[in-house]
Amino acid sequence: MKLLYILLLIALPSALFAQTNYHEGYVLKNNGDTVKGFIDYREWNESPISVDFKTNKGDKQPEQFNATAIKGFGIIGMETYITFNGMISNDNNRFPDLASFLDTSRIRGSIFLRQMITGSHLSLYSQVDGKKTRYFVAEGNAVPVELKYNQYYTDRRDVIERAFFRGQLILYINKYTPAKTALIRQAEETKFEDDPLEDIIYKINGDLIAKTNNQSNHSKVRGYIGLGMLNTKTQSDYTKSHSISTLPQVNFGIDIFNNPDVQQCIIRVNGSLSFASAKVVYGSFESQNSAISFDQFTFGITPQIIFNIYNRDSFKVYIDGGVGLNFSSYSRDSDIPSSIFNSFWTNLPLQTGIVINKKWEASFTYAPYLKIIPDNGLTYQSFSLGVKLYLDN
Numbered sequence: 001m002k003l004l005y006i007l008l009l010i011a012l013p014s015a016l017f018a019q020t021n022y023h024e025g026y027v028l029k030n031n032g033d034t035v036k037g038f039i040d041y042r043e044w045n046e047s048p049i050s051v052d053f054k055t056n057k058g059d060k061q062p063e064q065f066n067a068t069a070i071k072g073f074g075i076i077g078m079e080t081y082i083t084f085n086g087m088i089s090n091d092n093n094r095f096p097d098l099a100s101f102l103d104t105s106r107i108r109g110s111i112f113l114r115q116m117i118t119g120s121h122l123s124l125y126s127q128v129d130g131k132k133t134r135y136f137v138a139e140g141n142a143v144p145v146e147l148k149y150n151q152y153y154t155d156r157r158d159v160i161e162r163a164f165f166r167g168q169l170i171l172y173i174n175k176y177t178p179a180k181t182a183l184i185r186q187a188e189e190t191k192f193e194d195d196p197l198e199d200i201i202y203k204i205n206g207d208l209i210a211k212t213n214n215q216s217n218h219s220k221v222r223g224y225i226g227l228g229m230l231n232t233k234t235q236s237d238y239t240k241s242h243s244i245s246t247l248p249q250v251n252f253g254i255d256i257f258n259n260p261d262v263q264q265c266i267i268r269v270n271g272s273l274s275f276a277s278a279k280v281v282y283g284s285f286e287s288q289n290s291a292i293s294f295d296q297f298t299f300g301i302t303p304q305i306i307f308n309i310y311n312r313d314s315f316k317v318y319i320d321g322g323v324g325l326n327f328s329s330y331s332r333d334s335d336i337p338s339s340i341f342n343s344f345w346t347n348l349p350l351q352t353g354i355v356i357n358k359k360w361e362a363s364f365t366y367a368p369y370l371k372i373i374p375d376n377g378l379t380y381q382s383f384s385l386g387v388k389l390y391l392d393n
Helices: 002-019 164-176 181-188 194-205
Strands: 022-029 036-039 048-056 063-066 068-073 079-089 106-118 122-128 131-141 150-153 159-162 221-236 242-257 264-283 291-311 315-322 322-334 344-347 349-354 362-373 378-390
Touching: 022 048, 063 068, 063 362, 068 221, 079 122, 079 131, 079 242, 106 194, 122 194, 131 164, 164 181, 164 344, 181 194, 221 264, 221 362, 242 378, 264 315
Parallel strands: none
Antiparallel strands: 022 036, 022 068, 036 048, 048 063, 068 079, 079 106, 106 122, 122 131, 150 159, 221 242, 221 378, 242 264, 264 291, 291 315, 291 322, 315 349, 322 344, 349 362, 362 378
């Protein structure tokens, strides 16, 4: 199993760079032509600097376009990006990496803006890089205008906020919905974040349905339930006697997606109910060769991170690791003191599995040896096979 850990650690960096995820899309060229094809759709934590495009999905070599080469691109049914060429803010506004002064400097840039919402009057866009998150608002087909927001430290390391964007929003409110005084009060307190800004723009537009052109309808959270078989090996370090039990395990939990369309990287919180039984020649309590037997009932919570090393809509292969937080109770022989058992213990499970049609999952989980009786040398190892059914998404 140690070899498995090493191989997976070696394979992960290459998987990160080799993974492609082509979806139907288009690029809008500078001459106005729209070319349909396939976009390599990544989990962009920062806005893409360039995109890979294939006219046909089977083409060996993609074309690469940056923001100076095209007017924009889209992944059909998912996301739309437009090109912005102009002056952009240059300060850091991401805590705690802030300047020690009010930095209003600007630089000229060619960047891709992600369309967040569009409607009758205004469209909202965002752009993220290593320094900051920027938001832009466009009236109709006009050039987008950046919303201004600065943060910086005082000499005492207090954080000062300059929320000029609130005044910009109020100007739009007065122009398009002057009767909505409550909306002005909302704008005066709104945060420089996705959801609050989307809410303001949606209300200014006054549309019954927000036009989130090509935005995903998939939820960022998915639930699941599952069943498995848990194989446990309990061994005495003194006598090397061991006991193996194979019993059912129940799994349930939620998955949280960074991007629900791509589903490359997922945070999972897994809950489990399991049962294990053991009987070993121990050699520690009353005599050198006394037998110890017990049943262990465990409720586990395991936060973990999943990465799909092969990622297609119909089939995925993943690896993941996490930290198991386990709460156990024991049914034991009457001559064994209860105080020697760990009622709370942790482990570091490693898992790999496959996903079929975004609905079914089959997995293999391994947890290395750990001491469940720390002062007396009784160790515990497990692996399990399981299936899960996704409840939504």
